[in-house]
Amino acid sequence: MSVAAPARAPMPSGGFVGAAAGTDHKRIAKLVVITALGFFLAGGVLALLVRTELLEPGMQIVNHAGYNQAFTMHGSTMIYLFVTPIALALGLYMVPLQVGAAEIALPRLTLAGYWLYVGGGLMMWSGFLMSHGAGAAGWFSYPPLSQASELPGTGMDLWVLAVVLAVSAQAIWGVALLATILRRRAPGMTMLRMPPFTWGMLVSSLLVVVSFPVLVVTMTLLYIDRKAGTGIFSGTSGATAYQHLFWFYGHPVVYVMFFPFAAVSLEVIAAFARKRMFGYRAFVISMLVFAAFSMSVWAHHMFATGQVDNKYFAFTSTFLLVPAGVEYFDMAGTLIGGSLLLRTPMLFALGFFLQFLIGGLSGIFIASPPLDYHVTDSYVIVAHFHYTLFAGSVFGLFAAVYYWFPKVTGAMLREGLGRVHFWLLVVGTNVTFLPMFVLGYWGMPRRVADYSAHPGWQTLNDVSSAGSYVIGVAVLVFVANVVVSLRRRTPAGDDPWEGHSLEWATTSPPPRHNFDALPPIRSFDPLWDLRLRGEHEQWRQVAAGPPAPGASVPPR
């Protein structure tokens, strides 16, 4: 039990119990990150399996049922168990630090969320041990395919229950983050002094609290439908209702996987351009507009059903270009005139913005119903969302990992290995996903285990599969980098990048209650302000020693 403990109170260890039951937000976040990266590796192996099967026409490695399980579990793992949880986990770790709080709001609920998430993940993967195999109806599991008459078996049931648990956990984390941002900010940390990443987490949390409970209810209804044959999602109206409910979660979650990474990439670019972020207020407004409209685009996934008002959803989907464009202007404005330092986090942040552009621009085309009719259910869609979620979000994630690894562990990641990781990932990503645009344009449907021997299809599939192996090698380089950097540590110091926001004002790693003392908060870049005023060293001395009378040290 700690009561208003000094910030430098040592982190209680407690061995396994301490790691598993600690209420400190940093510990919980680390657990989520490690678990999510484990699921990322597992989901990546399934992706390689899928790509290997598609090397040539015919069935070589798995049968059709096995292929359906592989692509379903790949997508489900990446969305429910990797990208969304790890995006929220970055917030669980960094948001309390960035707003100057001693802890997260609702720490025990946050901890409970972790165990619900782990339980859900293991439940989903345990489907492979069942007689009918794991879930096989896609990560969206539309009825009637997902109904018991079409896909019987415990594995699919477990998949539905697992989604309920995992998404409930993420909803809990969203609530905890929202409460922290709105209630636990340090004195002086007004809304318009919050760092960009915290804004990214705020709008993501707002999306989470509205949309995630809808999926929990939907999956519960699907489970009842499967077990009791209630027919809730039967017939055309039932199937359409399911798609509405699913995509009311399924599209906002894309932005939960985008906003945090876009925001951290902007922070990284500002830190490595050695200047203040350009257009902060425009960024804040664009994030709010982006969030509000991103709740209103879900039915563009249903253009081809003919059951929705295509004009409205085409308008909102295309309008998203405006706030997205503001963020790109902010990025460009921050880069212009900066003293650019091309370290690994900066490379990944730039990679995020440049590659996401391909995903975003292709999104404009398929936001138009006539063009969407042409390419729906083809590989164009696969290419589009992999450019947003992998070439975009995962690059943003690696920017965050390389940027904050020194803060979390106290050790630097190896720069050389980081660069090898980056360039391999750039090559692998584009070699894998660019050919998919052409394949889709030529008519290759997605979610198929086999394809006919059309001219050029196999060549492009081979190129795409070769690219996926390069991605696999890149991920192994990253794992090696983490292992080497933790075993032979290069001490990072408290602020190796000369960061701008409050997390760099404390030790690396931060103590149990985060801060001994906070610097004056005059803007969204409190540490940058100190440097501009020449007060940085003075502040460091104050922070390192006993609080001086008159220093801005909040009582704790």
Add this chain to the structure above:
Amino acid sequence: MISGGKTLVVWGALLVGNTAIMWSVYSPDAASVALLGGGGVAMILAGAGAWFAGRVRGIAPDADHDRSRPVPDLSVATVWTALSLVGLVLAAEMGIWLAYIAGGMLALGLGGLARERLAVRRERETAESRRGGSPSAEAASAPPAREGSA
């Protein structure tokens, strides 16, 4: 400082505004209006409830930050309770036998959480008396505080 309640109300209003655009300019289906408008109204109600509750108790928006909060560093009961819930969900598939086991585990977990809560209350009272004055005297002079996380 902006309160959480107001933020949720503004967020809900944005969603309702989007619904209004959809409804007035386009020809949406009922499900689209219900989902987006319902989400917005739910947020407005939640935000208004939080804001009103804060007003009734006279809580300043930033009252949370400086309040000392006893927090258990470890909460085995939380983990136990969460795993019990996982067991209960799994019981839907595995059978009633697991529901009995998980239900028993859940009761133990909730008991552990109640025990933690009592310990937290004791710790808070001890801390307040250490800072000088009885807990009741301190409570009388201190600004009203929101519910803590402990």
